[in-house]
Amino acid sequence: MPKIIAVSGKGGIGKSTLAALITKFFSENTDKKILLVDADPSISLTLMLGMDPLKTLSNLREKFVTSAEAAQEAMFGDKHIRDTIYDECLQNGGRFNLLAMGRPEGPGCFCSVNELLRYGIESVSKNFDITIIDCEAGPEQVNRRVTKSIDDLILVIEPTVRSVQTALxxxxxxxxxxxxKSFSLHIILNKIGKHDRTKNIKSILSSEGIKISGIVPLDENIAEYDSIGKSILDLSHESPSVKAVGEIFTFLYLQKEVNFVRERELDQQI
Ligand SMILES: Nc1ncnc2c1ncn2[C@@H]1O[C@H](COP(=O)(O)OP(=O)(O)OP(=O)(O)O)[C@@H](O)[C@H]1O
Ligand SMILES: [Mg+2]
Known part of the structure; x- marks a missing residue:
């Protein structure tokens, strides 16, 4: 069964970084066909991975708006709109494909791009085993039902109350x-340093009956790659963040670990 995973949370929390690391995990540890969706209009994930910022759904929509002929052909011609999205917007990243939303030219509303994105995710993801969506910060896209058909919602938090409030x-x-539809919720605590205090956020989460599914430490290598514009897909397996995402997703998706061992370890870490 194809699986759709959305990564959401407060601004600047590490959604795009985690979406890239999750993609890295699945592409290096499974033979699944992977679709990565950059649903953020600022296309920072697309740029972070060094991919084409012009091959976006927003540019495709722009083409429809400016050329009635293109729209006619895409909507009513022999070619299905899904195939048009495939040809015009899908980028081959090697072991995964990327679909980017992009931004509308000039001032304008995102409604129609979000509409196209929702349609794009629904139709294109059927041809992939795993779709990973890097959402725009905050609840807007969830509210617009861009993520209406997801199986798993990953909410990223950091050791701050505000990030937990946004996640909730x-x-x-x-x-x-x-x-x-029914979906699984996973909370991932990101960018955690040795001296961070987590008691408060843990008690807020537990009062809601929620447990943290995994912790990704503050990783110097991410900062270094970021500063020189290198793709984090090239991070070494020894990098603390790559290791942590590997453990979390092996447990969540490949289920190679025993439940209680994992829970005990997590409790000791925070
Ligand atoms: N585990 C980590 N260790 C070190 N730095 C990190 C980690 N996770 C994210 N970062 C850094 O934090 C910053 C924000 O990360 P990122 O762009 O992934 O966040 P975002 O939630 O996608 O932001 P936005 O809301 O703007 O889309 C980046 O500089 C990134 O390199
Ligand atoms: Mg982002």
């Missing part, structure tokens, strides 16, 4: 409106 709000939007 996104969870609520997803449960009450945004996601139209």
């Amino acid at each position: 709000y996104i969870k609520k939007v997803a449960e009450t409106y945004g996601v139209q």
Whole structure:
């Protein structure tokens, strides 16, 4: 069964970084066909991975708006809109494909791009085993049901109360409106340093009956790659963040570990 995973949370928390590391994990440890969706109009993930910032759904939409002929052909011609999205927007990243939303030219509303994105995710993801969506910060895209058909919602937090509040709000939007099927929720605590205090956020989460699914440490190598513009897909397996994402996703998706051992380890870490 194809699986759709959305990565969401507060701004600047590490959503794009984690979406890239999750893609790295699946592409290096499984033979699954992977689709990575850059759903953020600022296309920072696309840029982070050194891919083409012009091959976007937004540019495709622009083409439809400016050329009635192109729209006619895409909507009513022999070619299905899904195939048009495939040809015009899908980028080959080697062991994965990338679909980027992009931004509309000039001032404008994102509604129609979000609409196209929702359609794009639904139709294109059927041809992939795993789709990983890097969402725009905050609850907006969940609210617009861009993520309505997801199987797993990964909410990224850091050791701050605000990031937990945003995550809980996104969870609520997803449960009450945004996601139209049953889905699994996983909270990932990112950028954690040795001296960070986590007692407060742990107690907020536990009062909501939520446990943290995994911890990704603050990784110097990510900062270094970021500063020289190198793709984090090339990070070594020894990098603490790559190791942590590997352990979390092996447990969550490949289920090679025993449940209680993992929970005990997590409790000791935070
Ligand atoms: N585990 C980590 N260790 C060190 N730095 C990290 C880690 N995770 C993310 N970062 C850094 O934090 C910054 C924000 O990360 P990222 O762009 O992935 O966040 P985001 O949630 O996608 O942001 P936005 O809301 O703008 O889309 C980047 O400089 C990134 O390199
Ligand atoms: Mg981002």
